[in-house]
Amino acid sequence: FASIRDRSLIAGIESYVAKHHTAKAVELELDTAAQRGIGSSGGDRAISIQPIKVQRILVAKCELDDESTLVINIKFPSTFPLQAPDAECVERVGVSEGKLRKWLLTTNIYLRNASTGGCVEALLRWKEAVDKEFDGLEPCPICYSVVHATSRLLPKLQCRQCANKYHSACLYQWFTKSQKSMCPMCQVPWGTVTSRPRQRQQQQQQQQQQQQQHHEQPPQEQWQQEHVGEIAAAAAAAAAEPQQHVDQLPPTSRVEEDDVDEEEDEEQPDLD
Numbered sequence: 001f002a003s004i005r006d007r008s009l010i011a012g013i014e015s016y017v018a019k020h021h022t023a024k025a026v027e028l029e030l031d032t033a034a035q036r037g038i039g040s041s042g043g044d045r046a047i048s049i050q051p052i053k054v055q056r057i058l059v060a061k062c063e064l065d066d067e068s069t070l071v072i073n074i075k076f077p078s079t080f081p082l083q084a085p086d087a088e089c090v091e092r093v094g095v096s097e098g099k100l101r102k103w104l105l106t107t108n109i110y111l112r113n114a115s116t117g118g119c120v121e122a123l124l125r126w127k128e129a130v131d132k133e134f135d136g137l138e139p140c141p142i143c144y145s146v147v148h149a150t151s152r153l154l155p156k157l158q159c160r161q162c163a164n165k166y167h168s169a170c171l172y173q174w175f176t177k178s179q180k181s182m183c184p185m186c187q188v189p190w191g192t193v194t195s196r197p198r199q200r201q202q203q204q205q206q207q208q209q210q211q212q213q214h215h216e217q218p219p220q221e222q223w224q225q226e227h228v229g230e231i232a233a234a235a236a237a238a239a240a241e242p243q244q245h246v247d248q249l250p251p252t253s254r255v256e257e258d259d260v261d262e263e264e265d266e267e268q269p270d271l272d
Contacts, residue, residue: 014079026056026076029085033058033119045134047127056080059090060123062130065139068093068147070130072104074111074119084112087122094147094154095133103129141185142170160193162186 004010030051050059056076063069071091077083087107092100103126110122139146140155141164147154148167155165164185166174171190175181181190 014082017082018078022056022076022078022080025081027053029076029080029119030058033123036120045127045131047123049123058085058119060126062127064093064134065146067145067149068152070095072107072126074122084108085119087111087126093152099133138165140165140167140170142166142174159183159186159188160191161188 004013030053034049034051045062045064048061048063050061051057052059056078058074058076059071060074061069061071069091070089070093072087072089074085074087076085087104089100089104095103106129107122107126110125111119134146134154137146137154140148143149148169151167151169153167153169155167155170157168157171158165161183162185164183166184171184174184175190182188183190
Protein backbone atom coordinates (compact mmCIF):
# COMPACT_ATOMS: atom_id res chain seq x y z
CA PHE A 1 0.00 0.00 0.00
CA ALA A 2 2.84 2.43 0.82
CA SER A 3 4.31 2.00 -2.67
CA ILE A 4 1.08 2.94 -4.52
CA ARG A 5 1.27 6.33 -6.26
CA ASP A 6 -2.19 6.45 -7.81
CA ARG A 7 -4.26 8.73 -5.57
CA SER A 8 -7.58 7.46 -6.83
CA LEU A 9 -6.54 3.89 -6.11
CA ILE A 10 -5.34 4.87 -2.64
CA ALA A 11 -8.65 6.58 -1.90
CA GLY A 12 -10.59 3.52 -3.05
CA ILE A 13 -8.57 1.14 -0.90
CA GLU A 14 -8.89 3.38 2.15
CA SER A 15 -12.64 3.66 1.68
CA TYR A 16 -13.03 -0.10 1.41
CA VAL A 17 -10.86 -0.81 4.47
CA ALA A 18 -12.62 1.84 6.57
CA LYS A 19 -16.01 0.38 5.70
CA HIS A 20 -15.31 -3.32 6.14
CA HIS A 21 -12.18 -3.85 8.29
CA THR A 22 -11.26 -0.85 10.47
CA ALA A 23 -13.88 -1.41 13.18
CA LYS A 24 -12.94 -5.06 13.68
CA ALA A 25 -9.20 -4.35 13.58
CA VAL A 26 -9.50 -1.54 16.15
CA GLU A 27 -11.71 -3.65 18.41
CA LEU A 28 -9.20 -6.51 18.29
CA GLU A 29 -6.32 -4.18 19.13
CA LEU A 30 -8.18 -2.56 22.03
CA ASP A 31 -9.30 -5.88 23.48
CA THR A 32 -5.78 -7.29 23.26
CA ALA A 33 -4.32 -4.30 25.10
CA ALA A 34 -7.06 -4.34 27.76
CA GLN A 35 -6.76 -8.08 28.39
CA ARG A 36 -3.01 -8.07 28.67
CA GLY A 37 -2.80 -4.88 30.72
CA ILE A 38 0.32 -3.09 31.91
CA GLY A 39 1.04 -4.03 35.50
CA SER A 40 3.48 -2.59 38.00
CA SER A 41 6.24 -5.12 37.34
CA GLY A 42 9.59 -3.37 36.90
CA GLY A 43 8.35 -0.26 38.69
CA ASP A 44 6.11 1.03 41.45
CA ARG A 45 3.41 2.34 39.13
CA ALA A 46 0.79 0.49 37.13
CA ILE A 47 -0.90 1.75 33.97
CA SER A 48 -4.66 1.53 33.77
CA ILE A 49 -6.03 1.03 30.26
CA GLN A 50 -9.49 2.15 29.18
CA PRO A 51 -10.62 1.39 25.60
CA ILE A 52 -13.22 3.66 23.98
CA LYS A 53 -14.32 1.69 20.93
CA VAL A 54 -16.79 4.24 19.58
CA GLN A 55 -14.08 6.90 19.30
CA ARG A 56 -11.33 4.38 18.45
CA ILE A 57 -9.23 5.60 21.40
CA LEU A 58 -7.13 3.76 23.96
CA VAL A 59 -6.68 5.80 27.17
CA ALA A 60 -3.62 4.97 29.30
CA LYS A 61 -3.29 6.47 32.80
CA CYS A 62 -0.30 6.32 35.12
CA GLU A 63 -0.85 7.59 38.69
CA LEU A 64 2.11 9.42 40.20
CA ASP A 65 0.42 10.11 43.54
CA ASP A 66 -3.09 10.56 44.92
CA GLU A 67 -3.61 13.82 43.06
CA SER A 68 -1.46 13.58 39.91
CA THR A 69 -1.86 11.37 36.87
CA LEU A 70 -0.11 11.14 33.51
CA VAL A 71 -2.56 10.42 30.69
CA ILE A 72 -1.92 9.62 27.03
CA ASN A 73 -4.41 8.71 24.32
CA ILE A 74 -3.69 6.38 21.43
CA LYS A 75 -5.99 7.32 18.54
CA PHE A 76 -6.69 4.90 15.73
CA PRO A 77 -7.36 6.44 12.30
CA SER A 78 -10.43 5.56 10.27
CA THR A 79 -8.21 3.67 7.82
CA PHE A 80 -6.52 1.44 10.41
CA PRO A 81 -4.58 -0.82 9.83
CA LEU A 82 -3.49 0.94 6.63
CA GLN A 83 -2.40 3.89 8.75
CA ALA A 84 -0.77 3.58 12.15
CA PRO A 85 -2.31 4.97 15.37
CA ASP A 86 -0.89 8.09 16.96
CA ALA A 87 -0.17 8.87 20.64
CA GLU A 88 -0.80 12.24 22.24
CA CYS A 89 -0.48 13.48 25.81
CA VAL A 90 -3.68 14.61 27.49
CA GLU A 91 -2.41 15.43 30.98
CA ARG A 92 1.24 16.38 31.55
CA VAL A 93 2.48 16.72 35.12
CA GLY A 94 6.05 17.11 36.30
CA VAL A 95 7.57 16.55 32.85
CA SER A 96 9.14 19.14 30.58
CA GLU A 97 7.92 19.68 27.02
CA GLY A 98 11.16 18.39 25.54
CA LYS A 99 11.15 15.19 27.56
CA LEU A 100 7.47 14.58 26.85
CA ARG A 101 8.07 15.07 23.13
CA LYS A 102 10.84 12.48 23.27
CA TRP A 103 8.57 9.99 25.06
CA LEU A 104 5.81 10.42 22.49
CA LEU A 105 8.28 10.03 19.63
CA THR A 106 9.48 6.71 21.01
CA THR A 107 5.89 5.57 21.60
CA ASN A 108 4.85 6.45 18.04
CA ILE A 109 7.83 4.58 16.61
CA TYR A 110 6.58 1.39 18.26
CA LEU A 111 3.01 2.09 17.17
CA ARG A 112 4.01 2.44 13.53
CA ASN A 113 5.95 -0.80 13.52
CA ALA A 114 3.47 -3.67 13.85
CA SER A 115 6.29 -6.21 14.19
CA THR A 116 7.36 -4.70 17.54
CA GLY A 117 4.12 -5.58 19.30
CA GLY A 118 1.70 -2.74 18.60
CA CYS A 119 -0.03 -0.81 21.39
CA VAL A 120 1.05 -3.05 24.25
CA GLU A 121 4.74 -2.77 23.44
CA ALA A 122 4.43 0.98 22.89
CA LEU A 123 2.80 1.43 26.30
CA LEU A 124 5.49 -0.70 27.93
CA ARG A 125 8.18 1.60 26.52
CA TRP A 126 6.22 4.62 27.74
CA LYS A 127 5.92 3.09 31.21
CA GLU A 128 9.68 2.44 31.31
CA ALA A 129 10.32 6.11 30.58
CA VAL A 130 7.89 7.18 33.33
CA ASP A 131 9.42 4.80 35.89
CA LYS A 132 12.93 6.00 35.04
CA GLU A 133 11.87 9.61 35.54
CA PHE A 134 9.99 9.15 38.82
CA ASP A 135 11.68 6.17 40.52
CA GLY A 136 13.32 7.09 43.81
CA LEU A 137 11.61 10.49 43.84
CA GLU A 138 10.21 11.20 47.30
CA PRO A 139 7.32 13.61 47.97
CA CYS A 140 8.17 17.17 48.88
CA PRO A 141 8.56 17.34 52.71
CA ILE A 142 6.54 20.56 52.78
CA CYS A 143 3.42 19.71 50.73
CA TYR A 144 3.82 15.88 50.89
CA SER A 145 3.18 15.56 47.13
CA VAL A 146 5.38 14.47 44.26
CA VAL A 147 3.77 16.94 41.83
CA HIS A 148 3.06 20.49 42.95
CA ALA A 149 -0.66 21.28 42.96
CA THR A 150 -0.29 24.61 41.11
CA SER A 151 2.92 24.56 39.08
CA ARG A 152 2.62 20.80 38.30
CA LEU A 153 6.38 20.47 38.73
CA LEU A 154 8.50 17.91 40.55
CA PRO A 155 10.63 18.62 43.64
CA LYS A 156 14.01 19.55 42.18
CA LEU A 157 15.65 21.87 44.74
CA GLN A 158 17.89 19.69 46.89
CA CYS A 159 19.41 20.58 50.24
CA ARG A 160 23.17 20.10 50.22
CA GLN A 161 23.13 18.98 53.85
CA CYS A 162 20.26 16.46 54.21
CA ALA A 163 19.66 15.80 50.45
CA ASN A 164 15.89 16.32 50.72
CA LYS A 165 14.23 17.74 47.60
CA TYR A 166 11.58 20.47 47.58
CA HIS A 167 9.31 22.23 45.14
CA SER A 168 10.61 25.71 44.39
CA ALA A 169 7.19 27.22 45.17
CA CYS A 170 6.95 25.37 48.50
CA LEU A 171 10.46 26.39 49.53
CA TYR A 172 9.87 30.04 48.62
CA GLN A 173 6.68 30.07 50.68
CA TRP A 174 8.49 28.44 53.59
CA PHE A 175 11.29 31.02 53.54
CA THR A 176 8.77 33.86 53.34
CA LYS A 177 6.68 32.70 56.29
CA SER A 178 9.56 31.71 58.55
CA GLN A 179 11.70 34.72 57.52
CA LYS A 180 14.69 32.39 57.58
CA SER A 181 16.53 30.70 54.74
CA MET A 182 16.87 27.45 56.68
CA CYS A 183 16.18 23.95 55.41
CA PRO A 184 12.81 22.81 56.84
CA MET A 185 14.21 19.38 57.73
CA CYS A 186 17.79 19.79 58.97
CA GLN A 187 17.58 23.49 59.95
CA VAL A 188 20.89 24.27 58.23
CA PRO A 189 21.21 27.53 56.25
CA TRP A 190 20.21 26.79 52.67
CA GLY A 191 23.14 26.18 50.35
CA THR A 192 25.66 25.43 53.11
CA VAL A 193 27.12 22.20 54.44
CA THR A 194 28.18 21.92 58.08
CA SER A 195 29.68 18.47 57.77
CA ARG A 196 29.64 16.42 54.63
CA PRO A 197 28.14 12.91 54.87
CA ARG A 198 31.43 11.29 53.85
CA GLN A 199 33.34 13.16 56.53
CA ARG A 200 30.75 12.21 59.13
CA GLN A 201 31.00 8.60 58.05
CA GLN A 202 34.80 8.66 58.35
CA GLN A 203 34.56 10.20 61.81
CA GLN A 204 32.10 7.54 62.90
CA GLN A 205 34.38 4.80 61.57
CA GLN A 206 37.36 6.25 63.44
CA GLN A 207 35.35 6.41 66.65
CA GLN A 208 34.23 2.81 66.21
CA GLN A 209 37.82 1.68 65.63
CA GLN A 210 39.00 3.52 68.73
CA GLN A 211 36.26 1.95 70.81
CA GLN A 212 37.09 -1.48 69.42
CA GLN A 213 40.79 -1.05 70.22
CA HIS A 214 39.86 0.17 73.68
CA HIS A 215 37.88 -3.00 74.39
CA GLU A 216 40.55 -5.31 72.92
CA GLN A 217 43.45 -3.96 75.10
CA PRO A 218 44.71 -6.11 78.08
CA PRO A 219 43.48 -4.99 81.51
CA GLN A 220 46.97 -3.78 82.59
CA GLU A 221 47.50 -1.60 79.49
CA GLN A 222 43.96 -0.34 79.68
CA TRP A 223 44.44 0.63 83.36
CA GLN A 224 47.71 2.42 82.51
CA GLN A 225 46.06 4.43 79.74
CA GLU A 226 43.14 5.37 81.93
CA HIS A 227 45.46 6.49 84.82
CA VAL A 228 48.36 7.89 82.78
CA GLY A 229 47.92 11.30 84.40
CA GLU A 230 48.05 9.90 87.92
CA ILE A 231 51.14 7.81 87.12
CA ALA A 232 53.02 10.81 85.72
CA ALA A 233 52.15 12.92 88.77
CA ALA A 234 53.33 10.19 91.15
CA ALA A 235 56.63 9.82 89.26
CA ALA A 236 57.27 13.57 89.41
CA ALA A 237 56.52 13.59 93.14
CA ALA A 238 58.92 10.70 93.75
CA ALA A 239 61.74 12.46 91.87
CA ALA A 240 61.32 15.64 93.91
CA GLU A 241 61.08 13.86 97.31
CA PRO A 242 64.89 13.57 98.17
CA GLN A 243 65.51 17.28 97.62
CA GLN A 244 62.49 18.14 99.72
CA HIS A 245 63.85 15.86 102.49
CA VAL A 246 67.17 17.70 102.56
CA ASP A 247 65.53 21.09 102.58
CA GLN A 248 63.37 20.06 105.51
CA LEU A 249 66.31 19.04 107.80
CA PRO A 250 66.73 21.26 110.96
CA PRO A 251 69.69 23.68 111.11
CA THR A 252 71.31 21.78 114.02
CA SER A 253 71.63 18.67 111.92
CA ARG A 254 73.39 20.60 109.22
CA VAL A 255 75.83 22.18 111.76
CA GLU A 256 76.66 18.81 113.23
CA GLU A 257 77.49 17.47 109.84
CA ASP A 258 79.83 20.44 109.19
CA ASP A 259 81.59 19.93 112.58
CA VAL A 260 82.21 16.28 111.84
CA ASP A 261 83.87 17.21 108.57
CA GLU A 262 86.17 19.74 110.32
CA GLU A 263 87.21 17.22 112.99
CA GLU A 264 88.14 14.69 110.34
CA ASP A 265 90.38 17.29 108.69
CA GLU A 266 92.17 18.10 112.01
CA GLU A 267 92.89 14.46 112.85
CA GLN A 268 94.84 13.88 109.65
CA PRO A 269 98.66 13.94 110.54
CA ASP A 270 101.02 16.35 108.96
CA LEU A 271 103.29 14.25 106.78
CA ASP A 272 105.80 17.07 106.39
